[in-house]
Amino acid sequence: MNFWTDPIKVLYDWLMSLFGGWGMAEPLANTLVTLLGIVVLITIALVLDIFLVWIERKVVARFQGRLGPNRVGPFGIFQPFPDIIKLVIKEDITPDGADKVVFNIAPVLSAGSVIILWAVLPIASRIYGVDLNVAALYIIAAGALGTLSVIMAGWSSNNKYALLGAFRQVAAMISFEIPMVAMLLVPTILVGSMSLNAITQAQVDGVWFFWLSPLGSLIFAISAIAELGRSPFDLNEGESEIVSGYHIEYSGMKFGWFYAGELLHAFTFGGFMAIFFFGGWHGPWAEEYPLLGAFYFVLKALFGYWVIMWVKYTVPRIRIDHMLAFNWKFLTPLSFALLIVTATVHVLMRDAAFWLYVAAMFTSNLLLGWLTVEILRSYTREKREAVPSAAHH
Amino acid sequence: MQNPWIYIGLFLLIGMLIPVAPLAIAAFIAPKKPNPIKQSTYECGMETVGDSWVQFKAQYYVFALVFLVFDVETVFLFPWAVSLNALPVFVLVEGIIFILILLAGLFYTWRKGMLEWA
Secondary structure: OOOOOOHHHHHHHHHHHHHHHOOOOHHHHHHHHHHHHHHHHHHHHHHHHHHHHHHHHHHHHHHOOOOOOOOOOHHHOOOHHHHHHHHHOOOOOOOOOOOHHHHHHHHHHHHHHHHHHHHOOEEEOOEEOOOOOOHHHHHHHHHHHHHHHHHHHHHHOOOHHHHHHHHHHHHHHHHHHHHHHHHHHHHHHHHOOOOHHHHHHHHHHOOOOOOOOHHHHHHHHHHHHHHHOOOOOOOOOOHHHHOOHHHOOOOHHHHHHHHHHHHHHHHHHHHHHHHHHOOOOOOOOOOOOHHHHHHHHHHHHHHHHHHHHHHHOOOOOOOHHHHHHHHHHHHHHHHHHHHHHHHHHHHHHOOOOHHHHHHHHHHHHHHHHHHHHHHHHHHHHHHHHHOHHHHHO | OOOHHHHHHHHHHHHHHOOHHHHHHHHHHOOOOOOHHHHOOOOOOOOOOOOOOOOOOHHHHHHHHHHHHHHHHHHHHHHHHHHHHHOOHHHHHHHHHHHHHHHHHHHHHHHOOOOOOO
16 A cells, blocks of 8 residues: 555555654544545635636637636636635625625535535545445535525525525526436436445446436436526526626625635536546546546546536526426426336346346437437427418518 | 544534635725615616515425425435345335326326416
């Protein structure tokens, strides 16, 4: 065992012996090292967050045919630091009639609800906060905290736009949570565990769950984008109607936390995409060298983040009734149909040869997807033929 | 590691404390020059009319109710999904019947027109 095969254990042993050498009792030293580990993990997440701001600005600029930040440092990579300094020294305005306590708690809760997701994130084979056996439920619970922070911000701002934005955001979040939770059930069925480490390990030993549930990964991606409140589901912001939604009255670093929280949330969901469907940290030599695994994980999460950005800057915003109808009349029935198909094929084929099992899962997903498209096609044809003049407009 | 929930508890505590730090720094070094215009409610320059805590559309409430049913149901589905591998095929059929009952509820709501944004 050396640093390259198990960095966390080596650092832990070194710190324990160091604190022990200072005459500290074992339990005290252990607690201290654990606290230090938590602070370091959160700090890494937030430093990553700073660079996500740069990536976001750079990528949106390229999408829109601009250069983006290009003055501070090479390619403008240090641009977020002056941004943060500016946010911190900005005057903090609390509007008249705002509920001050709730108004101040909301941004903290918004950022905190994302940070706490990192406790269960398996970044590499031996690098993770904690291996929780109910991690899938923990993710849902943390997501509910995010919803709470949105309604707190909207309600306490004493602003009609903020309140409308919060209503829309909460309606979107609670609606799209249903297909997302259903899709969290798919890897749970395939592995028989809710632990993210077990889910990743099963993909390292077998195949990536994308091959067992391609439709599931698609539904998860769509509902994740809605859960994040990003375009095309960013009705909470809707700058052409309600200016910026629930964080309209926030200024300075409080606004900064909403912004940073949103970006880190998107990245973390890219990470969840990777963990549930794309093998987590799995890659060549990742099992022996955890740091390499961490590199793969960040790469996959960044890819998911990039896809979310790609959708955001390509697809226009949709109307709220369309969005809710899309969820309740299409995505929710489809995700539960997929759940039934996945569970049935899994139970029937689990004793068959492995390649047969994978083929059956993949084909059943494709069949369900094809069936869905056919149903939609016949439905729209009926609708089109019911209004013959509509085609000539 | 000890009990994972102790770790989660510590993580929650620190995860909520760290976002407070920049806010505390900002509270010290940021300027404070409030005036009535600056602190008025922002509505694109219009004067605010009436109370901001308006009544909300009842439709949101209906969606929240449907959500609640499904959310409670997933709590039952997670143990089912975890133990599916260890249990006989009969349990699979039971789970499917459970999901179908729920979907019947969704379709009932749908046919009643409660999912329309009117």
